[in-house]
Amino acid sequence: MLEIKNLTKSYGDVLALDRFSLELKKGEVLGLLGPNGAGKTTLISILAGTLRDFSGSVSFLGRDLFADRSLKNRLGIVPQDMAFYEELNAMDNLLFWGGLYDVPRAELKKRAADILERVELTGRAKEPVKNFSGGMKRRLNAAIGLLHRPDLLLLDEPTVGIDVQAKVSLLDLIRKVGAEGTGVVFTTHQLAEVEGTCSRIAIMDCGRILAQGTLEELVRLVGEKNIVEISGAFAAAPLTEALRDLAGNGLELLSAADGLAVLAVSDTGQIPKAMDRLFRRKLDVTDLKIKSPSLETVFLKLTGRSLRD
Amino acid sequence: MRRLGLILWNDVRRHLRAPLAIIIYILIPIAMTGLIGLIFTPEKTGGELPPIPVVLVDHDKNLASRLLMGAFDADQMKKMFQVTAADEAEGRRRMAKGKASAMVVIPERFTLDFLELKPVALEVVKNPAQQFLPDVVEEFMATMAVMLSAAVQAFEPEARGIRALLGAPVEAVPWETLGPEFGKAQRKVVAARAYLNPLLLRLAEEKTKAAGAKTSLSRSDIFSIILPGMAIMFLLFIVQTVMRDMIAEREDGKLRRMLTTPLRPGELIGARLLGGWLMGVVILLIMAGFGTLVFRVRWGPFGYFLLLGAVATFWTAAFFALMNALIRNRNQAGSLSAPIILAFSIFGGSMLNPEAMPQAFRTVGVLTPNRWFIDGAALVRDGRFPAFPLLVLAASGLVLLALAVPALRRRATV
Secondary structure, three states: EEEEEEEEEEEEEEEEEEEEEEEEEOOOOOEEEEEOOOOHHHHHHHHHHHOOOEEEEEEEEOOOOOOOHHHHHHHHOOOOOOOOOOOEEEHHHHHHHHHHOOOOOOHHHHHHHHHHHHHHOHHHHOEEEEHHHHHHHHHHHHHHHHHOOOOEEEEEOOOOOHHHHHHHHHHHHHHHHHHHHOOEEEEEEEEEHHHHHHEEEEEEOOOOEEEEOOHHHHHHHOOOOEEEEEEEOOOHHHHHHHHHEEEEOOOEEEEEEEEEEEEOOOOHHHHHHHHHHHHHOOOOOOEEEEEOOOOHHHHHHOOOOOOOO | HHHHHHHHHHHHHHHOOOOOOHHHHHHHHHHHHHHHHHHHHOOOOOOOOOOOOOOEEOOOHHHHHHHHHHHHHHHHHHEEEEEOOOOHHHHHHHHHHOOEEEEEOOOOOOHHHHHHHOOOEEEEEEOOOOOOHHHHHHHHHHHHHHHHHHHHOOOOOHHHHHHHHOOOOHOOOOOOHHHHHHHHHHHHHHHHHHHHOOOOHHHHOOOOOOOOOOOOHHHHHHHHHHHHHHEEEEEEHHHHHHHHHHHHHHOOOOHHHHHOOOOHHHHHHHHHHHHHHHHHHHHHHHHHHHHHHHOOOOOHHHHHHHHHHHHHHHHHHHHHHHHHOOOOOOOHHHHHHHHHHHHHHHHHHOOHHHHHHOOOOOOHHHHOHHHHHHHHHHHEEEEEEEOOHHHHHHHHHHHHHHEEEEEHHHHOOO
């Protein structure tokens, strides 16, 4: 349904998307996971048609997404911003935003009522949106993107700043939309959100996909190894030197930067040895975290940094 | 076109749900017009000043002082002055109570010294609690002094004769000596009459007016002059309030979301411009209706006025579209638009009469829509078609629009 090939976009000297390629099937829910600055919002903006001056191609439903304007009717966008009119009520917002798509007027009201029911806002349909809670606003934001029943729904960090209950409700909606046959691309930097919601996960950093697959496939990438995260006030070079002869002996240095090092450890007995080496060299280690294989460890292994960085 | 209409309707609906700003911008010019009009409207008497109360203190009690009092008593002077004879103490009491604007003191021996051509002084005591009326009395007395001085010098021999008469008992004057004096005076009076009747030099007064216009301004005329200036000033505020939505939508992501729909940037820009223009025209009509009903404002041919208002609103919408395309955020818009509108209004004549402004101000004023709208409204009020103001507003508005559209397109897509 969606085929992205070699999409490249720069902001001056900064490469936001670097020959980015991706395919998405009908009904597939893809979680695009990446830290801030990975290029997720740039990708969504290009697909939404609000960002120009890029190279590469995007085919949607077999047609060039940027050449065929009618395809905009098949695309639903849920931006990170709460992009609706707070002074209007939920129903009027839906009628306005839905009206910008080619939905028959007679059909529009019925669809608006349906979608309000799906996002559990029927009882507040006539209330000005400015009175809504953050979670309700997020649900309305999503409802606007779904009103015209798109074939592809793009959600840019749709759960930012909402409470757990609202988040669960929104993720449930995303799952159901996917199950109904709509392709979904859903960006986030919250691991827990994609673990239970997405049929496929792509890990993205520096404008490229580092790995993709189901949760199980990704976890297998790190094997049975634990991920050890060491932080403190140390420089990368002496730490690398200290651990050099332990490498290959049940311990692998995944990344080393000033203040943070990430190791993959198959033999936990190597951890005290590694720490001993560091202390002998008087490296200032303040924290040590051992993580069993999970999506987070996959992410750490692939990017060398935590999602919160 | 359907989407353009949808955006327009949505904007109208939003502004109707939160109409406070618009209502304020409609009410303020109407209130200001009412206030200014009431302050500057002439009274029913035609704007004439009431007679100025003057106390005349006559220590002389002789011919010249009687003549002076007689001068105040002449018909024309009666309209200007209300003279009361009193002593100095009473005169000062009256001034202290605000019942007299000035006191004129004629000194002792005024007549005798005056006729002998000796320097004499008339004293004018002005009421310090009043601003203009005492000055009028002073000016009048100065004029009288000049006239009397001229007369006594022209009739010097006669004056001496009269002085001699006044200085001795009547029965002591031999009548035969008066004959030649009266004969000389008669000849001078006849000669003077030849010069004075008819007067060689006279003041000609002409009240210029347009065909059909009244010679004096009524209250509704004052409102008719003030309201267009106020209307264009607040029209600028209203149109900017509507057009500023563009910046808000850009900042909070609604613009980006709109552009993810099949809506074209051109439709969006068209809707915004049309929205600002339409809102401006509707508000102008409301103000015009209010002015007609409440202030009895005379607009002239209403079709001409409507056309002028529509073109001025177009200029305003194009100007703010360009401004909003060039500035970055709502804060900038807020801090820039008010000074710009106030500058337009000051230089353009919404706040001050352009004729009362320095030439440099008037030169700058031609760059403002206020000036052309006010000039156009004045022409329409006189029943004339405001061709030149319309041409200037339409042409400069089109230039602004030509600059605004590409700038807005650039802003709409990054």
